[in-house]
Amino acid sequence: MSSNLVWVGYVTIVRKEITRILRIWGQTIVPPAITMTLYFIIFGELIGRRIGEMGGFSYMQYIVPGLVIMSVITNSYGNMVSSFFGAKFGKHIEELLISPLPNWVILAGYVTGALARGLMVGAVVLVVSLLFTPIEVQHPLIMLSVLLLTAVVFALAGMVNAIFAQKFDDIAIIPTFVLAPLTYLGGVFYSIALLPEFWQKVSVVNPILYMVNGFRYGMLGVSDVSLAMTYGVILIAGGILFFTCLFLLNRGTGLRT
Amino acid sequence: MYALEVNELRKTYGNGVEALKGISLTVEEGDFFALLGPNGAGKSTLIGIVSSLVNASSGETKVFGTSVQQQRSLAMSHIGLVPQELNFNQFEKPLEIVVNQAGYYGIPRGVALERAEKYLRQLNLWDKAENISRTLSGGMKRRLMIARAMMNEPRLLILDEPTAGVDIEIRRSMWDFIREINDQGTTVILTTHYLEEAESLCRNIAIIDHGEIIKNTDMKSLLATLDVETFVLDLRESISHCPFVEGMEIVVRDEKTLEASLPKQKSLNNLFAELDRQGVHVLSMRNKANRLEELFMGLVDKSQANGGAA
Numbered sequence: 001m002s003s004n005l006v007w008v009g010y011v012t013i014v015r016k017e018i019t020r021i022l023r024i025w026g027q028t029i030v031p032p033a034i035t036m037t038l039y040f041i042i043f044g045e046l047i048g049r050r051i052g053e054m055g056g057f058s059y060m061q062y063i064v065p066g067l068v069i070m071s072v073i074t075n076s077y078g079n080m081v082s083s084f085f086g087a088k089f090g091k092h093i094e095e096l097l098i099s100p101l102p103n104w105v106i107l108a109g110y111v112t113g114a115l116a117r118g119l120m121v122g123a124v125v126l127v128v129s130l131l132f133t134p135i136e137v138q139h140p141l142i143m144l145s146v147l148l149l150t151a152v153v154f155a156l157a158g159m160v161n162a163i164f165a166q167k168f169d170d171i172a173i174i175p176t177f178v179l180a181p182l183t184y185l186g187g188v189f190y191s192i193a194l195l196p197e198f199w200q201k202v203s204v205v206n207p208i209l210y211m212v213n214g215f216r217y218g219m220l221g222v223s224d225v226s227l228a229m230t231y232g233v234i235l236i237a238g239g240i241l242f243f244t245c246l247f248l249l250n251r252g253t254g255l256r257t
Numbered sequence: 258m259y260a261l262e263v264n265e266l267r268k269t270y271g272n273g274v275e276a277l278k279g280i281s282l283t284v285e286e287g288d289f290f291a292l293l294g295p296n297g298a299g300k301s302t303l304i305g306i307v308s309s310l311v312n313a314s315s316g317e318t319k320v321f322g323t324s325v326q327q328q329r330s331l332a333m334s335h336i337g338l339v340p341q342e343l344n345f346n347q348f349e350k351p352l353e354i355v356v357n358q359a360g361y362y363g364i365p366r367g368v369a370l371e372r373a374e375k376y377l378r379q380l381n382l383w384d385k386a387e388n389i390s391r392t393l394s395g396g397m398k399r400r401l402m403i404a405r406a407m408m409n410e411p412r413l414l415i416l417d418e419p420t421a422g423v424d425i426e427i428r429r430s431m432w433d434f435i436r437e438i439n440d441q442g443t444t445v446i447l448t449t450h451y452l453e454e455a456e457s458l459c460r461n462i463a464i465i466d467h468g469e470i471i472k473n474t475d476m477k478s479l480l481a482t483l484d485v486e487t488f489v490l491d492l493r494e495s496i497s498h499c500p501f502v503e504g505m506e507i508v509v510r511d512e513k514t515l516e517a518s519l520p521k522q523k524s525l526n527n528l529f530a531e532l533d534r535q536g537v538h539v540l541s542m543r544n545k546a547n548r549l550e551e552l553f554m555g556l557v558d559k560s561q562a563n564g565g566a567a
Binding site for chain 1: 309311330331340342348353358364366
């Protein structure tokens with residue numbers, strides 16, 4: 001297999017995905033920006049003023065990393081699941097399935113597309129947050145690496161969902177009943193130190209807690225969990241999901257009869 | 258080397274339907290090959306396995322000597338597929354669709370843009386290249402799928418009912434295009450329900466029914482096996498009784514139309530001479546059905562009467 005096939009094929013999928021994101025910007029970029037602006041106004045500005053400090057920061061500053069990573073999670077997952085399932089539903093995934101491209105290139109292309117949307121939305125949310133509060137980034141490399149790895153993990157999770165989905169309802173169930181509760185309970189709006197001991201113990205089994213706190217550490221320098229745990233959870237989850245996706249694609253699950 | 262070689266191919270779907278029952282088939286390089294069969298016969302399953310969209314239960318498929326099952330990537334690089342159903346993103350533009358398809362075969366963007374213009378022009382779609390695809394007519398959408406399949410300049414082009422629902426003028430222009438592609442050396446496999454299309458384009462043929470190949474031969478030999486041909490005769494004047502011609506079966510369809518069935522050894526001159534002698538004057542004549550259609554129906558009926566195996 002030529003490197004030309006792999007590289008050109010990969011770039012083609014990524015270009016196609018980014019074109020799609022920008023073509024439907026009213027669905028992909030604008031809604032999260034509006035939602036997050038509302039969060040900043042309601043939780044940060046109105047309620048946050050009464051809450052006072054958290055972790056040594058104003059409440060508004062404390063929730064910025066959480067809201068950024070939350071939008072990255074939902075958008076990288078959402079992009080993958082809607083784009084890949086849409087291609088499957090519309091049958092144009094067959095364009096890729098009959099091509100000589102190996103499955104890992106197809107996976108890499110779609111993951112990069114999802115990552116691109118996660119980063120675009122994350123950047124928009126960060127810019128919006130700067131309208132409300134100043135932020136001084138403490139560890140930019142940690143912040144960026146946690147952000148990228150988290151986006152990859154949720155893009156891969158979105159792929160698994162899209163592979164098994166047979167109807168549009170199937171791509172709404174996981175984001176609504178799994179992703180949203182785990183994200184909201186993952187320390188986006190609070191430090192788990194505020195919780196009773198039992199709920200603190202429950203919270204540590206939530207993988208999103210590590211991503212939110214890892215990102216918060218990169219941005220503000222405070223975290224409820226250790227950095228090693230953050231990277232460990234992300235890499236293990238990413239590894240499991242990557243091999244699961246590859247296995248499913250190679251097997252043709254939900255794609256080849 | 259064969260363009261396509263299929264050995265003992267079987268496919269049983271999860272619901273227990275046995276779509277292919279161990280078929281074997283070869284298609285010569287450069288051939289224009291017809292794959293015919295009634296709905297549900299197994300044609301699309303076979304094409305699906307060749308193009309790797311369907312996993313075979315057993316058996317082997319080779320494209321230019323490369324196994325689809327063992328070396329999928331290399332085998333797929335030889336194939337262009339025009340599927341039965343529309344399967345492109347209807348929100349994308351034709352230019353985007355064909356250029357992206359080339360990208361999936363590792364063709365650099367510059368080359369892809371040149372090829373896109375070439376094939377979209379040849380298929381009369383260049384002026385629609387920047388339109389949203391869902392606004393194209395049915396015929397344009399079908400031609401777009403042919404242009405897309407040509408982007409990797411395949412050695413084997415598979416067309417699964419490419420002209421379904423297309424008007425006759427566009428259908429003929431598509432035939433010309435496909436004929437030209439074949440003349441340039443591309444092997445073409447065609448499935449169609451327009452048997453006139455298969456008869457006029459294809460040199461070799463396989464008829465598949467109930468997952469088995471019931472006939473695999475060259476078109477000329479197949480047509481030579483046709484024993485009886487039926488013609489429809491339009492008459493100048495009304496007739497009151499049915500004329501009789503020995504050795505032929507003549508039926509009155511209406512007072513100015515006859516149907517005459519002639520065994521192969523009988524000459525049309527005999528028919529005209531005898532009708533003329535009886536004062537019946539023929540204005541025009543046409544085949545009641547396409548010759549291949551008559552054979553096809555006979556073979557399929559026979560296969561079905563035998564419970565699937567001819």
